Amino acid sequence: MPQPTTKRFIIELFFSITLLALLLSLMQAGPASANSKASLLAEPNALELTSVEMSKEGYFVLRSNTAPAATTWQLERWSAAPTATQLNNQQPLTLYPWPANTQQLTLSGFANGTYYFRLRASNNNYSNVVKVQVDHYPLWQALSLFSLGLGLFVIVVVVIAKGAYRSANATEEPL
Amino acid sequence: MSSAYALTPQLGLTLVVLFGAGWIAFGYWLGRSNRSHEDFALAGRQVGLALAAATAMATWVTSNTTLVAPQLTYQFGVWGMVGYSFAALGLLLFAPLAKRIKQLMPGGYTAGDFVRSRYGKPAWYLFLVISAVYALAWLVSLGMAGGILLQALSGLDYHLGMTAILVICVGYTLFGGFKAVIATDFVQAVIIIIGVVVVAGLLLTQVSVTSVHEQLTQQHPQLLDLLFPAAIMFLFNNIFFGLGEIFHSNVWWTRALSFKSQVGAKAFVLGGLLWLPIPIVTGFIALAAPQLGIFPPSADMVGPMVAAAVLGKVGAVVVFVVVFSALASSLDSLLAASADLLTRDVYQQQLRPQANDQQLLKVNRYSIVALGILTWLLCLPQLATLGALLNFAGAFVASTIMPIILGLYQPKLTGSYATAAMLLGTCAGLVGYLLIGFYVAALLSCLISSSICMIGVIRSRSRFDWQLLQQRQD
Amino acid sequence: MLISAEWLQGLILSCLVLAAVAPLVLLLLWVRDWRQQGLW
Numbered sequence: 018m019p020q021p022t023t024k025r026f027i028i029e030l031f032f033s034i035t036l037l038a039l040l041l042s043l044m045q046a047g048p049a050s051a052n053s054k055a056s057l058l059a060e061p062n063a064l065e066l067t068s069v070e071m072s073k074e075g076y077f078v079l080r081s082n083t084a085p086a087a088t089t090w091q092l093e094r095w096s097a098a099p100t101a102t103q104l105n106n107q108q109p110l111t112l113y114p115w116p117a118n119t120q121q122l123t124l125s126g127f128a129n130g131t132y133y134f135r136l137r138a139s140n141n142n143y144s145n146v147v148k149v150q151v152d153h154y155p156l157w158q159a160l161s162l163f164s165l166g167l168g169l170f171v172i173v174v175v176v177i178a179k180g181a182y183r184s185a186n187a188t189e190e191p192l
Numbered sequence: 193m194s195s196a197y198a199l200t201p202q203l204g205l206t207l208v209v210l211f212g213a214g215w216i217a218f219g220y221w222l223g224r225s226n227r228s229h230e231d232f233a234l235a236g237r238q239v240g241l242a243l244a245a246a247t248a249m250a251t252w253v254t255s256n257t258t259l260v261a262p263q264l265t266y267q268f269g270v271w272g273m274v275g276y277s278f279a280a281l282g283l284l285l286f287a288p289l290a291k292r293i294k295q296l297m298p299g300g301y302t303a304g305d306f307v308r309s310r311y312g313k314p315a316w317y318l319f320l321v322i323s324a325v326y327a328l329a330w331l332v333s334l335g336m337a338g339g340i341l342l343q344a345l346s347g348l349d350y351h352l353g354m355t356a357i358l359v360i361c362v363g364y365t366l367f368g369g370f371k372a373v374i375a376t377d378f379v380q381a382v383i384i385i386i387g388v389v390v391v392a393g394l395l396l397t398q399v400s401v402t403s404v405h406e407q408l409t410q411q412h413p414q415l416l417d418l419l420f421p422a423a424i425m426f427l428f429n430n431i432f433f434g435l436g437e438i439f440h441s442n443v444w445w446t447r448a449l450s451f452k453s454q455v456g457a458k459a460f461v462l463g464g465l466l467w468l469p470i471p472i473v474t475g476f477i478a479l480a481a482p483q484l485g486i487f488p489p490s491a492d493m494v495g496p497m498v499a500a501a502v503l504g505k506v507g508a509v510v511v512f513v514v515v516f517s518a519l520a521s522s523l524d525s526l527l528a529a530s531a532d533l534l535t536r537d538v539y540q541q542q543l544r545p546q547a548n549d550q551q552l553l554k555v556n557r558y559s560i561v562a563l564g565i566l567t568w569l570l571c572l573p574q575l576a577t578l579g580a581l582l583n584f585a586g587a588f589v590a591s592t593i594m595p596i597i598l599g600l601y602q603p604k605l606t607g608s609y610a611t612a613a614m615l616l617g618t619c620a621g622l623v624g625y626l627l628i629g630f631y632v633a634a635l636l637s638c639l640i641s642s643s644i645c646m647i648g649v650i651r652s653r654s655r656f657d658w659q660l661l662q663q664r665q666d
Numbered sequence: 667m668l669i670s671a672e673w674l675q676g677l678i679l680s681c682l683v684l685a686a687v688a689p690l691v692l693l694l695l696w697v698r699d700w701r702q703q704g705l706w
Contacts, residue, residue, distance in 0.1 A: 074422040075414040076267045076491070092487075111411060116497070119489035125266050126412025126482075153414075159421035166428020166635055169642065173435065173593065174285065180601025181288035184295070240704040242695035249688075270669050274677075371706065378696070382689045389686045392678075401678055405671040416668040452704075466688045469681035476678045 066136045066144040072151050076125035081136055081144065083120065090115035092122060095133040099146065104135070127151045197347040198500040198508030204346025207512055208353070212360040215520065218379075219364025219372035229552040232369035233301065233532050234450040239374060241459055244451045247374040248283055248463025250381035250521040251443060258384070258474060258518045259337065262495030264426075265475035266488070269408075269415030271423035273475025275430055282434035283464030289439065290448035290456040292600045296661050298453070302529075303445035304537035309664035310599045310656065311607035318614050320537060322588045323442060327530045328570070329582040331563070334523045335571040341515050344493060345500070345508050354571045357516065361523040362564035365531075366557055370450060373524045380517035385470065387514035391499045391507065392473045398502060399483050401476075407483045415479065425631040429586070432634040436589030439596045443529040531559035586634035587621025591641040598645050603656040609648025617641025 065082040079092065093109035115122055115136065129151055136144035199207075226232045239247075264272035297306060303323070308316040335354050342353025364372045408415050417423075438444045451459055478494045481487070486501055488494040496515070500508040535556040540547055547555070595610040621637025699705045 074267065075420070078490070113487045114485055116487065116489050121489045122487050123266070123489065123491045123494075124487060125491070126269060126408065126415035128414050128417075154421035154425065156419060156421055159419075159424040162425045162429075162632065162635070163427060165639070166431070169635070169639055170428060170431060172642065173597070173638075176594075176597055176601070177285055177288055180597065181292070184292055184601060235706050238704075239706045240699035240702075242692060242699045243705060245695065246692050270674065270677075277681075374706075378692070382692060385685055385688045389682065392682055393686075396682075401675040402671050405674055409668060413668060416674070418667045418669055462691075466691070469684040469688075472677060472681040473685050 064136060064138055064142050064144040066134065066147050068134065068147045068149050070148070070150060072127070072149060073154055075127045075151050075153060076123065077149055077151075078121050078123050079134055079136075079147065080121045081115070084118055085115060085138065086117065088114050088117045089139040091137045093135045093137055095135065095146070097131075098133055098148065099135075104143070104146075109135070129153055197345065198505065199346040199512070201346050201348050203509075204342055204348045204512070205352075207509065207516075208342070208356045208360075211513075211516060212356060212363070215360055215376055216363040216367065218376060219366075219368035221368075222372045222375050223368035226369050226371065229535075229549045229556065231371070232553055232556060233528075233535070234446060235370040235374060237298075237450050237452075239451045239455070241452075241455045241462070243374050243378050244447070244455050244459030245462040245466065246381040247377040247525070248447060248460050249466045250377040250384065250518075251447075251525045252279070252283055252438075252463065252467050253381070253384050253470060253518050253521065258388070258515045259341075259492050259495055261471035261474045262478035262498075263492040265415075265478040266481065266491045266494045268423035268426060269412075269417065269420055269479070271418070271420055271427065273472050273479075275423065275427045276471040276475065277468050278427070278431050279434035279471070280464040280468040281431055282438040283460050283467060285435065286438050286444060286448075287457040287460035287464070289597070289600055290444075290451070290460050291453075293445065293448045294451070294453045294456050296600065296658060297449075299662070300449055301446075301536045302533050303440065303442040304533055304541075306445070306599070306661070308537070308541070309661050311595070311610045315595075315607045315611040315614070316537075318611055319440070319592070320533070322440065322592060322614065322618070323530075323533060325588050326437070326441065326585045327526060327533075328567075329585045331523070331526055331530070331567040332570045333582045334519050334526070335567050336574065338516070338519050338523075339571065339574070341496070341512070341519075344496060345512055350574055351572070354574075355568065357519055357523065358564050358568050358571075361520055361527060362560055365524045365527050366560050369556075370446065370528055373528045374450075376524060377521045380521040381466075383517045384514050384521075385466070387510050387517075388470060388473050391503065391510060391514075392476055394507075395477060395480055395498070395502050399480050404480050404483050408479065412482055422631070429631045429633065429635045432590045432593065432638045433586040435593050436586065436591070436634060436638065440589050440592035441529065442533050443525050446529050446532055527560050527563055530563055531556055534559040534563070583630050584622065584625060584633070586630075587625055587637045588618050590621060590634035590637040591615075591617025593638050594642040594645040598649065602649055603658065604649045604652040604654070605645060605656075606648060606652055606654060609644060609652075613641040613644035613648070616644060 066079060068079045069077050092113040092115055094111040094113070096110050099107070113122065113124065132149045132151065133146055134149065135146045230236065261273060261276045264276050268275070293306070300306060304316060304320060307319040335358055338357030339350040339354030342348050342356070343350045364376060405416065414420055448456055474495060477498045481494050481498050484498060484501055486494070486497050488497050496511045499511045503510060535552055539555045540552065544551070591614045595605070595613050598605040599610065617637040617640045620640040621633045624636035625633035
């Protein structure tokens with residue numbers, strides 16, 4: 018049997034792991050709050066749109082520096098980096114209604130490609146254009162993880178099935 | 193939707209008060225017949241099939257199914273909802289284990305009891321740490337979800353909703369004990385399923401699956417893609433997370449121990465089968481969102497937003513009732529099961545082995561209140577990162593899968609290998625989470641821990657005597 | 667490789683039917699247990 022110090026060591030180790038994990042998750046949230054500070058420092062009236070540059074899952078969050086009081090704002094999607102004249106003369110590919118009272122919108126389901134977005138407020142006040150690159154994980158990577166998971170899962174099921182079968186048939190085994 | 197919130201604050205508040213008073217009164221009524229600590233903690237160990245299956249199903253339907261299933265569907269599409277419904281495998285595979293648990297330790301109280309008597313104290317300490325990390329992360333995420341839900345639907349302050357759900361659940365669990373937990377679970381299970389079916393059914397009268405499919409093919413094709421890489425990667429990780437959650441958690445062990453012996457396995461199979469279609473039905477709600485022109489601020493709000501848009505005010509009330517039931521049915525179970533662990537594994541084993549039945553009953557009640565207060569304090573600052581802590585829990589809980597299974601069936605696995613498996617599995621999972629991504633945490637954790645267990649079984653020369661399990665309980 | 671509209675429809679409708687039957691199953695079992703005095 019291990020000494021009490023070993024026990025304490027194990028417990029302390031685990032608590033420090035948990036603490037570390039918590040700190041790291043706080044750090045991950047760090048850059049986002051830095052961004053919002055930066056946008057506060059910018060011109061207070063300008064409508065500003067921000068987003069991640071890369072998504073490997075086909076979904077991403079777009080953030081605005083202000084929130085509308087009602088659902089009157091629209092997010093525009095453009096096919097290519099639009100020039101100023103195009104922005105004024107052409108129609109965007111798609112319009113997404115921006116929800117009321119929030120500073121962010123989540124879009125999903127995009128295939129590989131580059132997407133451009135601009136936010137239009139009700140008073141014809143436009144934001145900057147942001148670019149999001151969608152680049153999914155390679156399929157081989159996904160399928161190898163899938164196979165690994167499947168293999169491990171089959172092992173788990175077999176171990177349970179064998180155990181259950183044996184314990185059901187081992188009537189002589191004392192309980 | 194021109195107005196900002198689907199419900200007025202007055203209506204939101206009225207619903208909370210009505211709900212709270214109803215559940216607490218019900219809990220009080222149920223708790224009158226509790227005489228001993230065994231009655232309070234395990235409902236007298238004679239729970240029948242109907243209540244057993246309903247409590248298994250309802251506890252597993254948490255905010256996870258009503259909010260996260262639409263969220264995952266919105267993010268990962270068809271694989272998101274099908275993959276999420278695979279979490280039912282956790283309940284189905286726990287069925288044989290539940291039977292074995294009841295057979296090996298008919299007089300046992302907690303999962304901690306088993307780990308201590310099977311693997312010895314070092315493994316037990318480690319197991320308690322893993323249980324604590326998981327239980328706290330889950331409690332906090334449930335409390336926070338209650339606050340966020342009420343705020344999103346009615347504009348009431350986050351702290352009010354969070355406090356309300358905690359007070360309600362602590363209240364009826366305190367009065368009624370485990371009986372209140374499973375009886376409310378039964379009612380909540382029926383409410384949840386009916387609510388989800390009504391919302392999805394009414395949604396189908398407004399949009400057809402064909403038109404949803406057409407819209408998604410044009411605008412969000414990845415959601416329908418069966419070879420969506422991120423979704424394929426997430427699939428098995430999610431399954432192992434679910435297995436780890438169920439296999440290790442005292443929430444499920446107290447259920448296995450409280451069900452009648454011939455009922456246990458059946459109840460988990462039935463609970464799993466009843467649960468299986470729910471994520472797909474709630475997931476469909478999210479798939480229809482783009483068709484309805486609804487794009488949520490964050491992916492987890494997509495379900496409530498669509499329901500409110502489809503059904504208007506009635507929809508918002510239905511969503512409120514369903515999600516509040518889902519939250520409550522898990523929160524009460526987790527409070528009760530964690531309080532049992534504190535009472536049995538900390539108070540009785542560590543502090544006062546000679547405690548009598550009435551003392552245990554009292555400590556169990558204090559533990560429920562203490563856990564409620566602790567959760568309330570942790571929910572108070574509304575740190576999103578604390579909610580995200582639940583993601584890390586995958587690395588912790590998946591490391592217990594093999595040690596638990598082999599501990600129940602394979603006499604060759606010893607305590608030191610089980611301890612090493614849980615410790616190194618958790619570390620591997622956390623490293624994987626931080627270096628590769630969330631979608632490998634549970635997978636790596638289970639992989640490493642299983643490998644260590646296998647080595648342990650092959651190299652072992654000792655055989656555990658199952659009778660020791662019974663003797664060490666007393 | 668996108669899932670076809672028919673498969674998606676089949677998946678969703680079958681799950682909806684299963685979910686709709688579930689409360690009935692639970693209530694029937696409850697009545698049975700209650701009549702046998704075996705609720706708990």
